Amino acid sequence: xxxxxxxxxxxxxxxxxxxxxxxxxxxxxxxxxxxxxxxxxxxxxxxxxxxxxxxxxxxxxxxxxxxxxxxxxxxxxxxxxxxxxxxxxxxxxxxxxxxxxxxxxxxxxxxxxxxxxxxxxxxxxxxxxxxxxxxxxxxxxxxxxxxxxxxxxxxxxxxxxxxxxxxxxxxxxxxxxxxxxxxxxxxxxxxxxxxxxxxxxxxxxxxxxxxxxxxxxxxxxxxxxxxxxxxxxxxxxxxxxxxxxxxxxxxxxxxxxxxxxxxxxxxxxxxxxxxxxxxxxxxxxxxxxxxxxxxxxxxxxxxxxxxxxxxxxxxxxxxxxxxxxxxxxxxxxxxxxxxxxxxxxxxxxxxxxxxxxxxxxxxxxxxxxxxxxxxxxxxxxxxxxxxxxxxxxxxxxxxxxxxxxxxxxxxxxxxxxxxxxxxxxxxxxxxxxxxxxxxxxxxxxxxxxxxxxxxxxxxxxxxxxxxxxxxxxxxxxxxxxxxxxxxxxxxxxxxxxxxxxxxxxxxxxxxxxxxxxxxxxxxxxxxxxxxxxxxxxxxxxxxxxxxxxxxxxxxxxxxxxxxxxxx
Amino acid sequence: xxxxxxxxxxxxxxxxxxxxxxxxxxxxxxxxxxxxxxxxxxxxxxxxxxxxxxxxxxxxxxxxxxxxxxxxxxxxxxxxxxxxxxx
Numbered sequence: 001x002x003x004x005x006x007x008x009x010x011x012x013x014x015x016x017x018x019x020x021x022x023x024x025x026x027x028x029x030x031x032x033x034x035x036x037x038x039x040x041x042x043x044x045x046x047x048x049x050x051x052x053x054x055x056x057x058x059x060x061x062x063x064x065x066x067x068x069x070x071x072x073x074x075x076x077x078x079x080x081x082x083x084x085x086x087x088x089x090x091x092x093x094x095x096x097x098x099x100x101x102x103x104x105x106x107x108x109x110x111x112x113x114x115x116x117x118x119x120x121x122x123x124x125x126x127x128x129x130x131x132x133x134x135x136x137x138x139x140x141x142x143x144x145x146x147x148x149x150x151x152x153x154x155x156x157x158x159x160x161x162x163x164x165x166x167x168x169x170x171x172x173x174x175x176x177x178x179x180x181x182x183x184x185x186x187x188x189x190x191x192x193x194x195x196x197x198x199x200x201x202x203x204x205x206x207x208x209x210x211x212x213x214x215x216x217x218x219x220x221x222x223x224x225x226x227x228x229x230x231x232x233x234x235x236x237x238x239x240x241x242x243x244x245x246x247x248x249x250x251x252x253x254x255x256x257x258x259x260x261x262x263x264x265x266x267x268x269x270x271x272x273x274x275x276x277x278x279x280x281x282x283x284x285x286x287x288x289x290x291x292x293x294x295x296x297x298x299x300x301x302x303x304x305x306x307x308x309x310x311x312x313x314x315x316x317x318x319x320x321x322x323x324x325x326x327x328x329x330x331x332x333x334x335x336x337x338x339x340x341x342x343x344x345x346x347x348x349x350x351x352x353x354x355x356x357x358x359x360x361x362x363x364x365x366x367x368x369x370x371x372x373x374x375x376x377x378x379x380x381x382x383x384x385x386x387x388x389x390x391x392x393x394x395x396x397x398x399x400x401x402x403x404x405x406x407x408x409x410x411x412x413x414x415x416x417x418x419x420x421x422x423x424x425x426x427x428x429x430x431x432x433x434x435x436x437x438x439x440x441x442x443x444x445x446x447x448x449x450x451x452x453x454x455x456x457x458x459x460x461x462x463x464x465x466x467x468x469x470x471x472x473x474x475x476x477x478x479x480x481x482x483x484x485x486x487x488x489x490x491x492x493x494x495x496x497x498x499x500x501x502x503x504x505x506x507x508x509x510x511x512x513x514x515x516x517x518x519x520x521x522x523x524x525x526x527x528x529x530x531x532x533x534x535x536x537x538x539x540x541x542x543x544x545x546x547x548x549x550x551x552x553x554x555x556x557x558x559x560x561x562x563x564x565x566x567x
Numbered sequence: 568x569x570x571x572x573x574x575x576x577x578x579x580x581x582x583x584x585x586x587x588x589x590x591x592x593x594x595x596x597x598x599x600x601x602x603x604x605x606x607x608x609x610x611x612x613x614x615x616x617x618x619x620x621x622x623x624x625x626x627x628x629x630x631x632x633x634x635x636x637x638x639x640x641x642x643x644x645x646x647x648x649x650x651x652x653x654x
Contacts, residue, residue, distance in 0.1 A: 145587040147587045148586040149585070273602070275603075276600070277600040278632075457606075489607075507618050511618065514610070514614065518607075518608060523608040526608065
């Protein structure tokens with residue numbers, strides 16, 4: 001039985017009733033995010049309104065209206081269903097850079113009843129394979145530059161039937177590989193979309209924990225109620241806005257607020273398919289007259305490093321509202337944005353499992369720099385004692401940040417791993433894995449993670465994945481990965497390595513291990529520093545004590561060492 | 568291209584360009600803004616330069632702008648007094 005406790009009444013009369021009313025949904029009726037983000041808006045007369053203003057690093061630009069969005073997602077859905085032979089309920093992975101096909105493909109998969117599985121295109125071979133294998137993915141939509149990784153993964157994925165390449169051109173394709181040239185396909189005006197139940201799985205995002213491989217967070221179509229309402233009330237999206245979300249749809253922010261939330265509201269989105277450069281970002285904000293900008297502390301700190309003067313060279317007067325997500329926004333960044341843009345970044349808090357924002361600095365609310373804000377109306381949040389699982393009930397006292405699992409966008413399970421999901425609950429509370437406190441005014445303050453997961457640049461990286469991959473290196477006997485403080489990314493990965501007997505540290509080894517991990521896992525998981533040590537701290541039962549290494553990096557007390565094995 | 572420029576270019580092609588990526592890397596190809604090298608991967612490129620050119624690149628100098636092309640990288644190495652390819 002799912003630990004999620006939804007009361008249908010709340011989606012009619014309660015806190016989420018506004019979203020259900022606006023989206024014309026009633027309990028028991030079908031609900032499809034793909035349809036709500038395209039066809040519905042055309043029905044409302046927004047067909048000619050720009051939906052997507054897209055630009056890449058070379059300055060190539062394209063503009064799509066909501067009617068284009070409707071027709072192109074129909075076209076892609078038809079292709080997936082009939083040309084590729086995919087069925088409702090199957091997992092279809094999007095392994096793409098931020099090209100238009102990523103955005104259309106996401107909605108197309110949902111329209112035909114599939115489960116969208118977006119993956120960060122910088123993932124390396126092992127990270128890709130692990131997630132496709134766990135999901136039992138039936139098809140991958142990708143582009144030529146990533147095809148090599150997909151082909152290598154496919155050799156060990158019997159359930160993967162189709163690989164669809166969106167820019168195949170004259171490339172020779174292997175059996176089971178298909179070319180999808182969206183511009184040349186006959187446009188499909190009408191597609192009989194799948195009448196998905198509100199509780200039908202919609203999106204599978206993988207998230208890392210302390211132990212084991214990443215888990216597939218299983219979202220449902222009903223999540224659109226949460227994403228719609230929070231996009232409106234927290235990001236303050238209004239009909240005339242041009243909105244830019246910096247996140248890649250390989251991560252949950254990039255789908256919940258880079259696709260679903262804004263488009264369910266009929267908002268024009270600008271997308272930049274390019275790496276980070278301060279001047280390039282400012283030029284983009286200026287060119288598209290972006291009014292609402294949803295960014296991340298890491299990006300903001302990189303902008304800060306280049307100074308306010310650079311920002312003042314651009315006309316950013318259209319900016320109306322700024323928000324941030326990914327990791328705690330430091331007070332200096334809030335103050336800097338006030339000075340530089342004339343308005344503060346509003347921190348928001350949520351995670352892959354919650355599907356939408358749960359704690360936020362709402363527009364108009366007094367921003368306490370460094371605070372996460374207050375629970376979004378309709379979300380019950382508190383801080384519980386780690387031992388008793390009961391609310392701490394005392395201002396300023398830290399505990400585990402916990403949520404009542406009764407809001408529409410919370411995931412329903414981990415894919416093929418309900419036991420791990422059940423383990424996230426205590427006394428009817430969903431435990432986020434983050435530690436926080438609540439002050440006397442009801443503001444929440446982030447304290448830190450309650451586990452060994454590393455939050456680097458707003459992305460969670462599991463130490464187990466890194467350590468497993470390091471052990472594959474022929475020189476490595478043992479390893480541990482922990483978080484190290486970093487002024488830009490909040491945390492970065494630091495690895496401790498014990499070499500095999502006879503192996504010595506040389507100039508090339510550190511770089512070789514770094515590059516191996518980058519290619520096998522991802523740039524995020526690549527240790528930014530490797531310490532070669534003679535041994536690792538372990539318990540008497542032989543378990544590596546990451547907390548000792550982490551405490552050393554952070555200059556914190558190492559705590560109880562009574563179980564530590566002596567060398 | 569001089570020897571150092573070639574060294575950096577070849578390293579970028581070998582380590583960062585995916586095999587299906589047909590782009591050619593010249594002196595001014597945008598590496599960071601072009602999505603070839605991201606800000607996390609910059610660290611391994613920095614380490615490579617430090618080892619090959621026998622220098623220390625301060626974190627404050629290792630900016631996305633300084634690492635955005637083979638030309639800007641080689642300029643940075645020269646400014647910091649790097650010795651050119653070693654080993």
